[in-house]
Amino acid sequence: MPGVPRPVGALGTVLDPGGEPWSFGRRVWSRRSNLRQRLRAPASLTERIDDQAFDGTQLSRRGTWVVAFLAGWCPFCRAFEPELARLASRDGLSVLVADLTDEDGPLWDRFRIRVVPTVIVFRDGRPGLRRDGRSGYGLDARDLAAIRTFALGGPPARPRPPGP
Secondary structure (H helix, E strand, C coil), X not given: CCCCCEECCHHHCEECCCCCEECCCCCCCCEHHHHHHHHCCCHHHCCEECHHHEECCEECCCCEXXXXXXXXXXXXXXXXXXXXXXXXXXXXXXXEEEECCCCCCHHHHHCCCCCCCEEEEEECCXXXXXXXXXXXXXXXXXXXXXXXXXXCCCCCCCCCCCCC
């Protein structure tokens, strides 16, 4: 049928009528160039940390830090990382990425992470606000707004209602 994308391979990849690949995904279809832009690592999130940056469950840094626990294999993490980069550049927040690509890494158990992405805002080394991704969904704009408000000195947001 003209004008309707048709499947051509694994992972839901499709071709539009002109032969241009579109990205895979259940919710949003976008051109391949947009997919490349979303998957590219943002420059402001280049500082990645590992378990050595923590003393138990406390961050070994002073001030307010937004720490995103992300895994390279997670599509929701790759989609959320540019949103964090925009948050950091727009509001001047300090953002770190704790890489959880290794499923046997110590941070999974230390912070009781069950779903990625998970974001924890630390104030003077102590965890203040935590937002866990939802399985099959990730984090959304409400989570980002709560993270931003708390990181800029606001009160902690009310717990998120269950579900997407």
